[in-house]
Amino acid sequence: MLPQPTVEQALAAFTLPEKLGFGRISAPVMFSATYEKGEWSEGRLIPFGPIELMPNARSIQFAESVFEGMKAYRVPPARPHLFRPLDNAGRFARSATRVGMPAVPESLFLAGLDAVASACADFIPTRSGSSLYLRPTLFSTEGGYDVVNSGAFRFLVLASPSEPYSSGPMRVRIERDDVRAARGGVGAAKTGGNYAAAMRATTRAVADGCTVSLWLDPQQRQTIEELSGMNIFAVIDGEIHTPVLSDSILPGITRDSVLRLAAHSGYRTVERPMPIAELLADIAANRCSELFASGTAAIINPIESLLDADGRQHRPGASAVALRLRQSLLDIQEGRAQDPFGWIHRL
Amino acid sequence: MLPQPTVEQALAAFTLPEKLGFGRISAPVMFSATYEKGEWSEGRLIPFGPIELMPNARSIQFAESVFEGMKAYRVPPARPHLFRPLDNAGRFARSATRVGMPAVPESLFLAGLDAVASACADFIPTRSGSSLYLRPTLFSTEGGYDVVNSGAFRFLVLASPSEPYSSGPMRVRIERDDVRAARGGVGAAKTGGNYAAAMRATTRAVADGCTVSLWLDPQQRQTIEELSGMNIFAVIDGEIHTPVLSDSILPGITRDSVLRLAAHSGYRTVERPMPIAELLADIAANRCSELFASGTAAIINPIESLLDADGRQHRPGASAVALRLRQSLLDIQEGRAQDPFGWIHRL
């Protein structure tokens, strides 16, 4: 055993830094439960710190791990609240099932979120756009080199007081070579392998002055799918278009919120296969006035340019719809506006 | 720091069990090196045991990890030797590069293998087919939730005195639904995500009385690719056929050895796209007389049946070619036969 502080000591020793960034500051505590012989332990708060893991664990060897990303908000004097946590619970369970892992029961998932968000209530930044990023993670702790599922797992809820992921409009690089996820594969699951597959492309994007890659479909590389950690939208002839879901696209909860908010605000929304060639033509013809990204981390963020492999930049120019939707979403998430959708979950 | 035995104590306390299985018994020591600020540490032997890892490390969160699988053999009174380790070193480096990680230098890779195999020399089982399975593993130790590569890594060489992976002919289930790896994806890299993607299919295979899945191509699901941890061969009209490599197939070192050994033994070898429908027809027509799998763990192993999703069993019947090639390969690996290919690497 490691000499560790108690939960109380860890909480008492923590002060919220001035500069947060996204995911850089770890909250002083985390929730931990274990799965063995078909049963979940109760779970409890422990100080955040290194964990012990066998080096032959299938989480490291075979990427037997899934995760979620969500946020707790604080609007003093109220207790913290969560945004659509049951949707995250459901996706977490579906991700686990896709890679053959046991699903974390919804009650345990919520207990973990509640424990962490409540203990960290004082550290949840209240500035608009900031929040406590919560990272439920499920991974194998059992060693073994045969390609079969493990019998022992650990469920952690990590947390990080955070600012929004990106500040300012994003530059996106169209990835024409690498593919993130196969049809029939695990792209719709939040499992580590999809992200490892995306890293070489990110490196290329960064080298070209962008921040993230736009993925094309794995079959033809002709229709757009999503960004490495965000879904994508285009405003075309005043309508809000986004790629239709498939098993190679992560079904973003923010994506769903955007579609519902936009419809609620009177926009026509369209989910359809979106050929990249057509999108670039629509930008050139000024039919596509703006592009934006959605995700828990990024919230809703304008995309200022698409860089193609041939070096050409495509700039839709506007960002008014994205910024309006972003404000509407934040107003609900941060408790300033009515919540007609039942998205807010009080702890 | 954990209270740990010294390397000498760990080695002294270890006795080789009677029953080994494959990868079940961990050798008492492992090699460990770290990468930080662009530099590799020297690396050293440490006792095998749990490691400390930050729970937000990208190895757990984003499957930023790659591995190798290879074997050390002992033929007393000689020192242990390795089989084609430079090929593993090269593939390890290519796997790392594919997911944007720094490659482990060949010299450090070999130093790790040498250190572990030499320290464990007395525990390398000498029965034919048994060996010391070596598992070089490279993974991120840096925390972070943005989809970019880490800057801090750990390189371990784990080891396990092992029997062959499978005993007796295998039953294989044709996976018609799930896809293991995309074209343009990471299937040709030995990175964890490919294995997580395969686990649900393994569970189905096991439920149907098989041990492993046969993967079809991700585009059409019409041509055969490989098994979850082995390549596949068919003997058709006396020739040895195997799927041509693509970026969704792991280029097995045993696969390459089979092709070269078979050609050396006078067989015609054919690498080509292999439609599953044609293969099943060839089995029915007795043109395909046998199927077998190749891999470091499985060596060369006959496949007795292919189970299709419609419940039909396809049984090629024979296994003479597989068993003959297996014996020739083992004779070289275990030092009983001349090594015309320069595959044996003395430590």
Ligand SMILES: Cc1ncc(COP(=O)(O)O)c(C=O)c1O
């Ligand atoms: C690949 C990918 N796409 C899209 C999203 C957006 O999903 P959500 O809106 O649920 O955060 C994420 C997660 O943040 C993601 O990892």
Ligand SMILES: Cc1ncc(COP(=O)(O)O)c(C=O)c1O
């Ligand atoms: C997916 C996959 N295919 C094939 C093989 C066979 O490769 P090798 O012969 O180098 O062991 C392996 C590894 O053992 C593998 O993991």
